[in-house]
Amino acid sequence: MDWMDAGKVGLSSAAFGISCLALWISHRNWLRSNCPIVVACIETATAQDEAFIAYNLVVVNTGNRPAVNVRLYCEDSDLEQCIQPGPHAGKKPGSTWTHVKKCFQEDAEIPVLLNGKSVSNSFGFTGVNQQSFWKYNSRLKITLRYADLDGTNYRKELILLIKDSVAFAGGMWSMPEETKK
Structure with a gap:
């Protein structure tokens, strides 16, 4: 050769x-x-003259395939650092704490989240004069775990900002009608 x-x-x-x-x-x-891309965020559900803001925790699949077995995880210590001390911080059954904590329990697993779809759950509130559950502008660390239809598992770490989602910098000319409920 x-x-x-x-x-x-x-x-x-x-x-x-x-x-x-x-x-x-x-x-x-x-x-x-070609995979599911699942994210979570905190959105304003209702707002009344900046004195009271109710929040929803929204889970969205922005990918192009369905996600299955979607679970959210959060350490109690991470939740507690975001809670405003006061009358709404209690952990009694039926309290805001128990409703928020349910979002991170096993029975809150989302079995199927289709691509382009979202689900939400009530997620506390902020107010004035110690009438607040969350500390405004606090950051909550969570973990998202989910899989695709082929069984590939995904894990994402996210930081959720507890803040009015209507005005990202805190100012607006007037309150949009769809948030005044």
């Missing part, structure tokens, strides 16, 4: 290797772009 044949074999081997690498990258990108 002369050097010309060795060059042809080497060039063919390099082309084959590059093709395999391109196939692997293409498959990896396809898997990343």
